[in-house]
Amino acid sequence: QVQLVQSGAEVKKPGASVKVSCKASGYTLTSYNINWVRQATGQGLEWMGWMNPNTGNTGYAQNFQGRVSMTWNTAISTAYMELNSLTSEDAAVYYCARGNWYHALDFWGQGTMVTVSS
Amino acid sequence: QTVVTQEPSFSVSPRGTVTLTCGLTSGSVSTSHYPSWYQQAPGQAPRTLIYSTNTRSSGVPDRFSGSILGNKAALTITGAQADDESHYYCVLYVGNDLVFGGGTKLTVL
Numbered sequence: 001q002v003q004l005v006q007s008g009a010e011v012k013k014p015g016a017s018v019k020v021s022c023k024a025s026g027y028t029l030t031s032y033n034i035n036w037v038r039q040a041t042g043q044g045l046e047w048m049g050w051m052n053p054n055t056g057n058t059g060y061a062q063n064f065q066g067r068v069s070m071t072w073n074t075a076i077s078t079a080y081m082e083l084n085s086l087t088s089e090d091a092a093v094y095y096c097a098r099g100n101w102y103h104a105l106d107f108w109g110q111g112t113m114v115t116v117s118s
Numbered sequence: 119q120t121v122v123t124q125e126p127s128f129s130v131s132p133r134g135t136v137t138l139t140c141g142l143t144s145g146s147v148s149t150s151h152y153p154s155w156y157q158q159a160p161g162q163a164p165r166t167l168i169y170s171t172n173t174r175s176s177g178v179p180d181r182f183s184g185s186i187l188g189n190k191a192a193l194t195i196t197g198a199q200a201d202d203e204s205h206y207y208c209v210l211y212v213g214n215d216l217v218f219g220g221g222t223k224l225t226v227l
Binding site for chain 1: 119152154156158163164165166169170173175207209211214215216217218219220221
């Protein structure tokens with residue numbers, strides 16, 4: 001069965017970077033996009049961008065352009081999201097989600113909590 | 119900037135029917151926006167309910183249905199149950215981006 005397993009919680013200082021991983025199983029990573037979504041405590045879901053491990057293409061939401069990088073390692077079926085120049089507003093749970101052929105997110109990781117604190 | 123609108127909150131009686139909507143501040147929602155719907159319980163990852171307007175995700179009961187109603191996408195829950203009490207988010211595909219609505223908190227009482 002399809003599973004996305006994310007890395008554990010992170011605590012970072014303002015100005016630092018965080019890199020979250022998302023290991024896919026039950027399907028071939030290169031067959032589908034991976035999207036990243038975040039959710040601050042008590043807030044709604046916010047789409048950050050997508051990556052296509054087959055074509056190498058990426059697309060980032062305007063709010064994150066210049067600060068986010070989405071990469072992958074097909075050998076270990078793992079996708080990564082790195083966010084730079086963290087501020088307190090980046091404290092959130094970060095989710096990876098598989099994108100299907102209908103521009104929907106059909107399987108989700110369990111989430112990774114990122115805390116930003118000095 | 120595209121803004122997707124949802125009712126902030128809604129309530130439904132057990133065994134009742136409720137329709138949540140998903141609109142655009144500028145323009146109409148159509149099937150070309152590939153509306154999708156997600157349910158999120160507190161402390162949990164979202165669960166996919168509906169994609170491509172009206173296709174139920176695997177394992178989703180048929181009391182959840184999606185449609186286009188007028189100029190909005192809609193999620194209808196027929197025969198609401200206590201465990202349907204949750205947050206519901208719609209997503210629209212706009213210009214190669216995905217845009218989430220602000221979510222609807224559904225109360226079953």
